[in-house]
Amino acid sequence: MPLEKKHVVCSMCDQACSLEAHVRDGRLEKLSGYADQLMMPNVRCCKPVLASEWYYNENRLLYPLKRTGERGGGQWTRISWEQAMDEIAEKLRQVVDKHGPEAFACSTSEHNTQVGSGMTRRFMNLLGSPNYISGVSLCMGNTAAVNSMTCGGYPFPDYEQTRCMVFFGHNLRPNSWAGEYYRLKAARARGAKLIVLDPRKSHCAKMADIHLQLRAGTDAAMSLGWINVIIEEELYNKKFVSRWCVGFDELKQRARQYPLDRVSQITGVPAGQIRDAAIMYATNTPAIIPWTCATDQQVNSTSALRCQGILRALTNSLNVPGGDVMVDPNEMIISESELELHERLPQEKKDLQLGAKDYPVMTYWGQQALNEPRRKVWGHSYRNLMKGMYMAHPPAVFKAMREGVPYPVRAFFSIANNTLMCYSNQQGIFEAVKNLDLFVVNDLFMTPTAQLADYVLPGDCFLERPVLYNFQEWISTYLSVEKAIEPPGECRDVYYFWHELAVRMGMEAHFPWKNLEELYQYRISGTGLTWEALSKNLPLLTAPAPPLTAGAMKLTLKLFAGMGLLPLLRNGMTSMLRQHQKTREFFEHRGMKRMARLFRDYFVLSPYPHKKRGFATPSGKVELYSSVMESIGCDPLPYWNEIYPPDENPAEEKYPLRLFVGLREDGYFISAGRHVKKLRKHNPEPRAMLHTQTAREKGINEGDWIYVETDWGRIKMKAQLSEDIQKDLVGVRHGWWKPEMPQGTPELCGAWDYSDGVLLNDDPVFFDPEQGLPDLRGARKCRVMPIFSSL
Ligand SMILES: Nc1nc2c(c(=O)[nH]1)N[C@H]1C(S)=C(S)[C@@H](COP(=O)(O)OP(=O)(O)OC[C@H]3O[C@@H](n4cnc5c(=O)[nH]c(N)nc54)[C@H](O)[C@@H]3O)O[C@H]1N2
Ligand SMILES: Nc1nc2c(c(=O)[nH]1)N[C@H]1C(S)=C(S)[C@@H](COP(=O)(O)OP(=O)(O)OC[C@H]3O[C@@H](n4cnc5c(=O)[nH]c(N)nc54)[C@H](O)[C@@H]3O)O[C@H]1N2
Ligand code: SF4
Ligand SMILES: [Mo]
DSSP states (O other): OOOOOEEEEHHHHHHHTEEEEETTEEEEEEEOOOOOOOSSOOOSSGGGGGGGHHHTTTTSSOOOOOOOTTTTOOOEHHHHHHHHHHHHHHHHHHHHHHHGGGEEEEEHHHHHHHHHHHHHHHHHHHHOOOOOGGGGGTHHHHHHHHHHHHHOOOOOOOGGGOOEEEESSSOOBBBBBBBHHHHHHHHHHHTTEEEEOSSSSOHHHHHOSSSOOOOTOOOHHHHHHHHHHHHTTOOOOHHHHHHEEEHHHHHHHHTOOOOOHHHHHHSSSSSHHHHHHHHHHHSSSEEEOOOOSSGGGTTTTHHHHHEEEHHHHHTBSSSSSTEEEBBBOTSSOHHHHHHHHHGOOOHHHHTOOTTTSSSTSSSHHGGGGGHHHHHHHOSSSSOOOGGSOOOOHHHHHHHHHOOSSSSOOOOEEEEEEGGGGSOOOOHHHHHHHHHHSEEEEEEOOTTTTTGOOOOEBBBBOOOGGGGGETTTTTTTEEEEEOOOOOOSSTBOOOOHHHHHHHHHHTTTGGGOOSHHHHHHHTTTGGTTHHHHHHHHHHHHOOOOOOTOOOOHHHHHHHHHHHOOOOOOHHHHHHHHHHHHHHHHHHHHHHHOHHHHIIIIIIIOBOOOOOHHHOOSSTOOOEESSSSHHHHHHOOOOOOOSSSSOOSGGGSSSSEEEEEEEEEEOOBTTBBBBOOHHHHHHHSOOOOOEHHHHHHHHTTTOOOOOOEESSSSOEEEEEEEESSOOOOOEEEEEOOOTTTTSSTTTTTTTGGEEEEEEOEEEEEEOGTTTOOOOOOEEEEEEEEEEEEHHHH
């Protein structure tokens, strides 16, 4: 058979690069870069190189499994999908009949399955459960929730035209978020400034014009310091602030509490350097503050994220080319938010969402004040950006499973999410899932989480399904591809799972599509195209924006399709996106300013026209003082909450070091990939990074096994010595388990030995007070010991 080349959207991490799959005889030969790429043409990191080993792997789950012995006992029997779905539906019905639909909870991370929570939420909303949780509560989902309160959406960085980039711990590398890394490199080559805030001398910190080596977890204080400098030295954009912001005077008063000397004392960075950075940022606009998980995972997360939104507004870097840009939903395609049917979940069920009153930001209640502004701006009250809105508080859900308070949660589905290891308090999650009446896992591999399930269902990977994806509504351009290969064994996509369950639970009318292709056909009905034409010919479907209306775009698509010329349009569109910078420069160079502007504003990211409709907040403006936060009893202004004052005498403490967990590793993706032998050969064991001097003082050498211990638990890591990390900080790699170790309890493939969740308790003192997310970044204390000395 001849070689076929197929466009696919990579989900080996959450960057969604376009790749080309080389397929022969139905088998993947290799994955290469792809020219019609949204972020950067022909970009690919190291992970897809090993895709065959990753997915054609002896450890891949191929058939539905049912537990036979004790929960966690490692005994399984193979059953058919038919039997699995019959039994799951029956057991779920029993739980719902006895305890109500709110006794059913789900945890997923949609970037893995790409089908989006559209279907998960749809099922839950129709059934009547508000208890959805996700790994994105610690990553980007919460950024979107907080930013929405400030400016009505969550902006996307325009690297191509920016003059300055500010990275809060964001550590892009050729093998971590490759697309964005090369956008960064191109911006640097153009002369854009780079400011990096990082307690380590990270890869990006070493590239920066200014590196602020702040104490971990102090980003909110640092940002408040910048805001104060920018206001006091009148570096803010007065026009934008007076026309488009509310609460400037209140913000000014609050920021005054953060003069340089105080911020310097909190962050450990010299005052002069802080001021220099603030001035560099404010005088090199438009600037971008790209998403980073560092500010998603701190006790002061909400304030840090609020500050980022405020900084964008003060410097007029919001919704302008070269700044951080919010986009309208693509009117031609039915969004996941619409598919989710949040309006169908009755208010009395929304009111039952677990943990909402304690930690409201990401919940229905917390987001409620934004429903009306969203309806006004977009005609739809619910916009689940990055899937970070409308979710329950994960620790509250696990508590309800364990203790039955305030009401029991008895059935739980974990879909493409290694739930046991991807929140805090792994011990508590273990007790929680052991206590369930029904626990279903859908994954590619027998993860430690799956080992505790009643039913394990085999999922498909990104090569084996058609995809229609727009980064969970972050952008309005859709990637659309057909499947490249057939799934092995009885692996199935997530839509199949929900459809089969819906049919058995009497909800078939709301899941009328027989497969993903039919679902996508429904979603793209507004384009006038068939799914086949779209997925084959237009890998990137951009949103229409002024001056081109949806109608005109639709007509163009129809005309081209009718004449068999869609491929022409495809090249035009993707190269327009890719070449926009050059084209704009071309026009500018010739003094054709209107053309240059048109090109810049329309073809690049087409910022949503707030000048016409206002921002999607209650005031229609950027809320420096947040009325939404106020409405849910939270501080409407950002602040700094010092839960750990700098140590007086660290040597005398039992736990003298600060802990940050979650450091990522090049070949792996979060907790996935440890079964790939070539990767393990290169990077065989979990590692913790500590300063060379700190290690030496304890007799620890490079590569020694050590315990990392908090007052909650301890794990084993190999010591990785570095001069780049602060002396009192320990950085623990996330996501380690070993598929070759014994499955089932007690070992769970090493999940107790190596997983950072073991170190993190659920003490509210370590929760961000508004979102309830557990701190992963320096608020907790720990110690390290060579293993031989404690045996
Ligand atoms: N190869 C690979 N790439 C990945 C992933 C993967 O697993 N493998 N995971 C993806 C995912 S899910 C995510 S969330 C991203 C994470 O991507 P990044 O945000 O780039 O995260 P890290 O690579 O962990 O680097 C984080 C940096 O933050 C610094 N840091 C630690 N604490 C603080 C703090 O309190 N404040 C500040 N300002 N900085 C701090 C660390 O020293 C480190 O240099 O990477 C994505 N890319
Ligand atoms: N303790 C702790 N918790 C954390 C973090 C941390 O550093 N420490 N990091 C946080 C961050 S930044 C993030 S992004 C989240 C990540 O949370 P998740 O995205 O849930 O990541 P994983 O825990 O690796 O679980 C993903 C699972 O999905 C499976 N999978 C991958 N692709 C597919 C697919 O196509 N179909 C199916 N069915 N399954 C698939 C993988 O095999 C893997 O078992 O966790 C957050 N939670
Ligand atoms: S950065 Fe690598 S793993 Fe992530 S989407 Fe791109 S190619 Fe895939
Ligand atoms: Mo993440």
